[in-house]
Amino acid sequence: MSRRAARPRPTAFRRTTAQGPRSADACPCGTGQAYGACCGRFHSGAAEAATAEQLMRSRYTAFAVGDAAYLLRTWHPRTRPAVLHLDQGMRWIGLEITGTSEGSAFHATGTVTFRAHWTAGGESGVLAEHSRFTRGEDGGAWRYVDGDVRD
Ligand SMILES: [Zn+2]
Numbered sequence: 001m002s003r004r005a006a007r008p009r010p011t012a013f014r015r016t017t018a019q020g021p022r023s024a025d026a027c028p029c030g031t032g033q034a035y036g037a038c039c040g041r042f043h044s045g046a047a048e049a050a051t052a053e054q055l056m057r058s059r060y061t062a063f064a065v066g067d068a069a070y071l072l073r074t075w076h077p078r079t080r081p082a083v084l085h086l087d088q089g090m091r092w093i094g095l096e097i098t099g100t101s102e103g104s105a106f107h108a109t110g111t112v113t114f115r116a117h118w119t120a121g122g123e124s125g126v127l128a129e130h131s132r133f134t135r136g137e138d139g140g141a142w143r144y145v146d147g148d149v150r151d
Contacts, residue, residue: 028064052103052110
């Protein structure tokens with residue numbers, strides 16, 4: 001990460017150190033919980049997301065805190081890119097979940113539709129996506145498969 005980080009952040013959530021966010025900071029995914037009790041426990045490997053929505057939230061938060069390793073780890077092997085370069089100039093500043101289907105502890109697949117708000121270089125925008133998740137028939141961990149970008 002570059003050292004030109006002196007300009008103010010557009011969000012209350014800050015990347016505090018190279019080690020990532022503090023456990024007590026508000027989670028970027030917007031649940032109102034502390035990061036450590038929300039997506040942080042998935043990032044650290046202390047727990048696995050129980051639902052497709054939890055995985056989606058934790059992946060959004062991984063983008064927000066720059067955790068590329070978590071994004072790769074939770075990507076289905078069939079669709080996972082070999083490498084992932086996160087755009088350090090991009091700030092993810094808010095997440096709205098607009099719809100879900102299946103994706104609970106009783107399902108093998110699920111979908112989550114969301115709107116993720118970003119700013120970059122003075123511009124701002126929204127990424128709207130309908131994402132697909134699976135955890136296989138054996139009830140394993142949820143994984144991101146792919147998604148359709150919506151206008
Ligand atoms: Zn969270």
